[in-house]
Amino acid sequence: MTPTAMLLVALVAALCAMGLLMVLSASAVKSLDTGGSPYRFFTKQALFVGMGAVAMWVMSRFDHRRLRELARPLVGVSFGLLFLLAIPGNPLAVTVNGSRRWLGVGFVQFQPSELAKIAIIVFAADLLANRRDQMGDPVRTVRPVMAVLAVFAAFVMLQPDLGTTVLLAVLAFAILGVAGATPTGLATYATPALAVGAAASMWGYRRARMLAFLDPWEHPTTSGYQTLQAQVSLASGGWFGSGIGTSRAKYGFLPEAHTDFVYAIIGEEFGLAGALVVQALYLLFFFAGLRVARTARDRFSKLVATGIATWIGIQAFVNLGVATGALPNKGITLPFLSYGGSSIIITMAAAGILINIARSQGMAVPTRTSAESATGAAAR
Template sequence: MATVGEAGPRVKAAGISAASTPRVTLAMRLRALDRPLTSYYLVLTASLLLVGLGLVMVLSASSVESYKNSGSVFSIVQKQAIWVCLGLPLMWITSRMSATMFRRLAFPAMFVSLAGLAAVLVPGVGHEVNGNRNWIYLGGPIQVQPSEAAKLALVLFGATVLARKQRLLDRWSHLMIPLVPMSVGVVFLVMLGGDLGTTVVLLAILLALLFFAGTPMRFFGFAGAVAGGLVLFLVYTEPYRMRRVTSFMDPFATYHDSGWQGAQSIFALSSGGLTGVGLGASREKWGYLPEAHTDFIYAIIGEELGLVGSLGVLALFAALVFAGFRIASRSRDMFVTLAAASITAWIAVQALVNIGAVLGVLPITGIPLPLVSYGGSALLPVMAALGILLSFARQEPGAQAALAARGPGPVRRGLAWLGFSRSPRT
């Protein structure tokens, strides 16, 4: 057995001294992130882990309510599993589509979204949930939220318009029109429905598109003032929303009224400690914390999995954000850069607003945690958007060669096993 400072037998046999044995340094680890498929695997891995964690936590957080309403603890998570089973193929399909196809879909997607947002405001068609008129019931248990799909439509529309005008963006008229008027129209329709959280995310997408298109920084001061004015308008025009904003500053001052949800969220996080009370052992899900499996699922994660689990979720979102901006920065196609950056901003801001509300540092706006919270209307557009990021990551420098060297993936191998052979794709 080699002593400390003495070369081991394998090193001696190879003729290498201990002094010359390479050490894995931080710089070497960082250089490993420069591999062609780094972005691809970061997006894929983080997305699947968040979706898987979401299913587990939806089961735990909704079990009491499910049993109360249906006599089965699985009724809510079964619906979420169906949405995941629809979302995974959708994510795979968009990951195989080209940037040209996304450009072609941009204008139809925007007009369909505008039609859906307008339909929500029609009496008898749109329905109000928790103070927001943003749902359309399609019959039975099926309901859709057009404002969620509008986020993806705005990404594709904005990236397409700005990329087409790439050489004209030094003129304000070409930079702003038609992107800003169309975006204002989308935001206005969402505001009429009273959805503050989605309004914030849509404004973040618009600002990301303009920022990465090279808009002068002085514009963002004006845009920030306008966006702040819109948010304040939404807050002051609805008493329940005003109570939400004021109660987050001190939820315990209105503990038995508007501060109840915020206070229970803090109780959940504080009781979790370092490692949590254990998966499935939440106390808050027993009717204390409203919306435990939707907007406040992060509080249940903190309670059951503790600080370790909470930070793990943050790390997965950080990986998604890093990969998304990496894809945007490495592409020479302006459409890809703008779409990747705005998708990343969408997911980052929505996660930030949701988690900030759970932690009590931001007002409660009623938006879900991407990929984790219950709800198909929110899940499917995000998974489609992540598929778009995967498509862009496949086109990064060296990625095609690396994918070809790796051989067919599990989906293609499964199709071949079933007898659906196809020519190899490079």
């Protein structure tokens, strides 16, 4: 295993270990209030992390190049699951806090938008790897990626989930940019996408969130409440924190303390020092992922590594920005740290793909067979 692959494994392990600790600390009070064991959320999270560890190990051993064969099936399955979620009255659709983002029954639930992140990365990487010599033609390169993005974005917005929609767009444009799409081609599609995003952010509850972001003290008991409570929690930690398990915010003051706002509890219990350590771990992961992309042996691997590093780096950046009040509330979890099943399992599987790309850099590159070459030529 290469040094970069070992670093990625260590970073994921450290973040998941801290996540388990913080989920236990942040959720114990809520578990008791709902009449359950104080370890209810922790036990589930430990199970999720265990399943994620298996998924990461499997994907770290699975030849990531074979994902090219699954590019279109992944898009199809993701589309099908998002479509099921959008069907009115579907008994399998689970609504939480006004958002229909999960499919399942009882404990077994799945968030289709998480799979969509991997699907758009693999699809875009495969398409742009096959059409390397056509990057100057946006109709052959940019348009197909934008078509998949538009379908995914439309269904994710129906949930509604603007944060994930923006993240999917960032992934698509990041891969297109690294692949060499022309600035004109990117601008042609980026301009209307930005216009739609800006309009969506100023409609309904998103407008309230935007206004609360600009001045949370104008809405201290409604849309600005979470932001203010998160800032109070962070400020209460001081330099080195109040100590593990001693947070006051988790006693009903900060909603979603073990999910979207777990970083605020980290800041309260571990202080600025602990909060900076978490930021450093994500920065290391992001730059390690970019290093894997830069040194990848083939174009497909380069683009997939770029997409995964961007995904986890940007999602962490957005969550930390929301928790500190630097960004509007987006409802995006903190990778590897926040409570959640499909989120952590799929994110760890994506980390496994990145680890496999890093591992393959120390191996001989397999020679493509004539049949594979013919398939690639046909795709082009």
